[in-house]
Every structure is written in structure tokens, then in C-alpha cells.
Amino acid sequence: MELRIDRQALVPVVQQIVDALVCWLHCNEVAPGARLPPVRQIARINLLSQSCVVEACERLVVKGVLESRQGAGFVVATPTLAAQVRQDDLCFQGAEPKSGQLCELQLGCGGLPESWRETDDLIYAIRQVSRTDMTGLFNYSTPLGLPALREQILKRLKPLEIDVEDSRIMTTAGASQGLDLIVRTLFKPGDYAVVESPGYPLLFDLLRLHGISLLEVPRTPHGPDVAVLEQLLQKHRPRGLFINSFHHNPTGGSLVPVVAQRVLQLAKKHGVLLIEDDVYADLHSGTGVRLAALDDSVIYVGSYSKTLSSSLRVGFVVASAEVIARLAEVKMISSMGASRFCEAVLACLLGNGAYRKLLKRQRQRLSSDRQAALQLLEDAEWEVFGKPAAGLFIWARSRWLEGAEVRAQAQRHGVALSSATAFSPLGDPCDWLRINVACACDKRARAFFQATAPNRPQSF
Ligand SMILES: Cc1ncc(COP(=O)(O)O)c(C=O)c1O
Numbered sequence: 001m002e003l004r005i006d007r008q009a010l011v012p013v014v015q016q017i018v019d020a021l022v023c024w025l026h027c028n029e030v031a032p033g034a035r036l037p038p039v040r041q042i043a044r045i046n047l048l049s050q051s052c053v054v055e056a057c058e059r060l061v062v063k064g065v066l067e068s069r070q071g072a073g074f075v076v077a078t079p080t081l082a083a084q085v086r087q088d089d090l091c092f093q094g095a096e097p098k099s100g101q102l103c104e105l106q107l108g109c110g111g112l113p114e115s116w117r118e119t120d121d122l123i124y125a126i127r128q129v130s131r132t133d134m135t136g137l138f139n140y141s142t143p144l145g146l147p148a149l150r151e152q153i154l155k156r157l158k159p160l161e162i163d164v165e166d167s168r169i170m171t172t173a174g175a176s177q178g179l180d181l182i183v184r185t186l187f188k189p190g191d192y193a194v195v196e197s198p199g200y201p202l203l204f205d206l207l208r209l210h211g212i213s214l215l216e217v218p219r220t221p222h223g224p225d226v227a228v229l230e231q232l233l234q235k236h237r238p239r240g241l242f243i244n245s246f247h248h249n250p251t252g253g254s255l256v257p258v259v260a261q262r263v264l265q266l267a268k269k270h271g272v273l274l275i276e277d278d279v280y281a282d283l284h285s286g287t288g289v290r291l292a293a294l295d296d297s298v299i300y301v302g303s304y305s306k307t308l309s310s311s312l313r314v315g316f317v318v319a320s321a322e323v324i325a326r327l328a329e330v331k332m333i334s335s336m337g338a339s340r341f342c343e344a345v346l347a348c349l350l351g352n353g354a355y356r357k358l359l360k361r362q363r364q365r366l367s368s369d370r371q372a373a374l375q376l377l378e379d380a381e382w383e384v385f386g387k388p389a390a391g392l393f394i395w396a397r398s399r400w401l402e403g404a405e406v407r408a409q410a411q412r413h414g415v416a417l418s419s420a421t422a423f424s425p426l427g428d429p430c431d432w433l434r435i436n437v438a439c440a441c442d443k444r445a446r447a448f449f450q451a452t453a454p455n456r457p458q459s460f
Helices: 013-027 041-045 052-064 081-092 121-131 134-138 148-160 174-186 201-209 224-234 257-269 322-333 341-351 355-380 403-412 443-451
Strands: 064-067 071-076 170-172 192-197 213-220 238-245 271-278 299-303 315-318 382-384 393-398 435-436
Touching: 013 052, 052 064, 064 134, 071 174, 121 134, 121 341, 121 355, 134 341, 148 341, 170 174, 170 322, 174 271, 174 299, 174 315, 174 322, 192 201, 192 341, 201 213, 213 224, 213 257, 224 257, 238 257, 238 315, 238 403, 257 271, 299 393, 315 322, 341 355, 355 382, 355 393, 355 443, 403 443
Parallel strands: 192 213, 192 238, 238 271, 271 299
Antiparallel strands: 064 071, 170 315, 299 315, 382 393, 393 435
8 A cells, every 4th residue: 555655745744644544445445344454564665654654543543434453453444423423514514415425535625624733732722721821711701802812813903904992802702603693783684684605605594594684796706796786785775795805715716905995885885784704814924905904884703713723613803892892792691702711722822923833834835735726627627716816715617527427526536525505695506616725636636626627537
């Protein structure tokens, strides 16, 4: 079994072994119960230490891919309920609903894959807070969130020209809680809200949950289509407009200044609340014009889920002091505040520079993987929406194959695609796919794209 480990790569060796083993199991269609070659043999053939191979196998045991059997070494596990639950988690993120296969590559997933997540600094910060901050371990946070954290976040927003005082920021349990509080507090059932199409599926669900009717504005590579937006505002007098400004989910595009200015003019003219969702902001160092930098009335939502950890659940909202006070009241009524412990951990990572260094590594890696992914798509002659220059996503479709045929090829290559309907506010099907740059260079994705190219080799 040749694993092709690259010792110069930024990905740790153990993680490369994990990925390569998963790929090998897939490509060889290894059945549940089959034995993996002995660790000693895998290590010898690939010039690896046995301890690295064992660690990789043990990680796969935790993931439910392998089982460790006395006297038999590692064997391929039977799909479990836990694995099914993991698949269901991904569906939540706009991934293709269960295909029934284990360890598929989630080419359309909404965050960084596990192999990109870094644990050392996070573990250090967790220990640090546990050792030194008893209140962080046991008490509620304050209504607006830990002052030390808010100060750090405000510092990070300054390069984006969002320069506001302390009373205008509040922490939340991820951007999700921020959006939820905004909708609960500032909208009422029967209101209309404008959302981008394609756009973020859980926002559509959240608005529907609160009895709000959706109006869709097409998302162009440069932001919402302002001509359609103007008509919607004139005709329906909606209460609010939600824009995922930078590195948009799912198209990867970013708002350009001229569109930002026009959106703002229209929102002001029609008295519409403007909510800027910028959860992917940190994935790129470029500044770019934020709506919240142009006008104080914009409500800005951010998060640390996409870079540091979705599990810490730390996000924030920036708005006028009056709006923040109202949101904070609802936040306390509905949740007694955010997690003080998680806030303290994040404040530690922002304060000691570890977060800044993490971003540098992630951005570098994303940038080279994006180039490679765009090249793969070009070689396979796919149509790419707006060729994103940053962020996590590319929105693309095959020029040559029907949607069903693309999905069949994906399944053959162990690749799970994004949902055909989730990104449409009304659930309309489309053949565009969200491609996660961080997954696109995996061997399974490469083989899949090649198989969709015209005059592709007949491998099946
Ligand atoms: C556009 C957008 N907004 C908000 C969220 C929610 O982020 P969080 O995990 O911080 O709640 C996501 C998550 O995928 C997203 O894509």
C-alpha cells in the first residue's frame, strides 16, 4: 500500500496518513471486516515510523472507519449509527443528504475539513483558562460578553474600517445566535426579508421559523443584483435585507464597492434594516469595503467558527448601541448569555497572537489549494461562477454532463456533493455545486473531476 506522504506539505504527516488510508479504502472498495495490511508493513513501504501509522489508525478508529481487533490488527468497521449522525451533521451544512457510504469526501462541506483544524494552541488556551481563570470555568458571562474579548474583536475589526466603541459590540454563540437574536428582536411574523439566492440555507429556515416571508435577490459574482433588489424593495417594502458580503456561501464571491454603495443607498431610501453576515471574513487578509464600514446603521455579524472552531461557538454582532442593548436583553432572557469559558479561551488566543498565526497558515494553504482547484475545474471544462479570489468556496457546474450523471460519477469516486436544492430560498433544484477549496485537491476529488471532463478516460 503506497500512501505518497509529502514531508514538505503543511499538512501534518499523521493527518496525511489518515487521508491516504481513507482514500485507499475507498478506491479499493474494501469491505467492512477486511483486515488492513499490518502496521509494520505500511510503515516500512512508506518509510514512516510505526507510531505515526498506529496514531493514524487510532484516529480512524475514533472516527468509526476502522476497528482495532485483538490479534487481527486493524479491520474496516461496519457503518455505525454514529457515522450516520456525522453524515446528518453535514446535511445540515448544505451537503448532499445521506448517500449511505462511509468516509466519503465531503466536497461541498461548509467549513474547513477536520484535517485542517489545529489543536495545539487551542489546547494550550483551554489549559491556560482552566488553570488561571476560575470565573471562566464556573460563571455566566456578562450580557455583552467578556470585555477582554470584545476589546480584541474590536481591534481586529479596525483594518476593515469598522471602528466602533465598546457599547456597540456583543458576543453571541456563533453567528447563528446573532442572526437568531436579530430576527427575534427586530422582525415580526408576517414581515418580508430579502435573502440572496443562492444563499445560506439555515438563514432561510430561521426566517421561516419566525413566520417571515422570503424574497429572493439573485447573487451575482459582485454582490446582490441591485436592479432586482430595487424592484423588491419598491414592491414589497420588506423589513430587512441579509447579505453575506465576503467570500459568500455558496458562490465564494465578494461585494465590490460600487454594489455596496448602491445597496446602502437603496436600504436607506426604503428604510430597510441591512444585516451584513461576514462569517468568512478571516479567511482572507484583503480588506474590501464592508457595508458596516460605510454606515453605522448596518448590523454586522461575525464568527470564529470557520477558522478556529465551530464547537467553541463564539461569534459577535456589531450594531448601534440601542440595537445592541435590545439584542442583549433578549440574549439574557433566552440563554443567560454566551459561554464565559469559550469567550475566555478565544480572548487568550487572540491576545497571545496564536489566532493571527493560524490565519496566516490557513490563508496560505487556501490560496494554493484554490489555484489548484480552479485549474482542475478548467481542465475538466467546468463553468465557474465568478472565479473567487479568496475564501472557501467555488460555485461551479459541469458543462458537459447532466446533474444526475455528475452525481453518479461523484458516488463512484467516493465524493459527496452539495445539495441540489438547499441553497435556493424556495428549494428550487439547480446543477451548480458548492466546491470547498480545502477538499478539492483530495485524490478522490481529482479523479471525480477528471471523470467529468470531455473525452475522459473510460475508467469504469
Ligand atoms: C453565511 C453563514 N452565516 C452564518 C453561519 C453560522 O455560523 P456559526 O457557526 O458561527 O453559527 C454560517 C455557517 O455555515 C454561514 O455559512
